[in-house]
Amino acid sequence: MKKTVSFLVSGRGSNFHAVAQAIIKGSIPAKVGIVISDKPGVKALDIARELSIPAFFVNPKDYSTRQEHEKAMLELLKKYHTDLVVTAGYMRLLTPYFVNEFKNRIINIHPALLPSFPGTHAQKQALDYGVKISGCTTHFIDEGTDSGPIIMQKAVPVYDDDTEDTLSARILKEEHQILIESVKLFCQGKLTVKGRKVYIVR
Known part of the structure; x- marks a missing residue:
């Protein structure tokens, strides 16, 4: 039976x-569930509607606590029988309450080679530090910030004349590839988590 993949978004939805x-093309053996945004009117919601994917804006300001906001999101995710949550440009930290409901079933993509440069503006952090190699990482979300078990990584060169925009664009191309592959492996049942390590069954 195919797994259902849903998405948390905050922006353009690339x-x-x-x-x-x-x-949709069948490259990943799964079904698309829903898209939830914490911001109204973002491009990701428009893309979801164009693809006939149920899309919801769940406004954090409508709830008195983070847990109440996350409870509303969890209810939607479970209503649509979500097996895997992908945080694709979702800019809010998830609390342990949410993470434990989908333990080792939330995949994030981060534009740096973790554990280097966690948090926001990772590309700027890399440039400011002067690294020669950067890249991107897919990982399962845990209770920390970009600290969960690593699934896949892809390195990209950093050039002397790079700006945050040029480096971000180079990394983004690789983000798409390893995120698709990571979701595919999960849906095929080929990822096993033991402590900090993710083992891939080939």
Whole structure:
């Protein structure tokens, strides 16, 4: 039985779009569930509607606590029988309450080679530090910030004349590839988590 993949988004939805298209085309053996945004009017919601994917804006300001906001999201995810949550440009930290409901079933994409440069503006962090190699990482979300078990990584060169925009664009191309592959491996039942390590069954 195919697994259902849902998405949490906050912006343009580039990674969400790439994974959703891969599912629709049959490259990933899964079904698309829903898209939830914490911001109204973002491009990701427009993309979801264009693809006839149920899309919801769940406004954090409508809830008195983070847990109440996350409870509303969890109810939607469970209503649509979600097996895997992909955080694709979702800019809010998830609490342990949410993470434990989908333990080792939330995949995030981060634009750096973790554990280097966690958090926001990872590309700027890499440039400011002067690294020669950067890249991207897919990982399961745990209770920390970009600290969960690593699934896949892809390195990209950093050039002397790079700006945050040029480096981000180079990394983004690889983000699409490893996020699609990571979701595919999960849906094929080929990922096993033991402590900090993710083992891939080939």
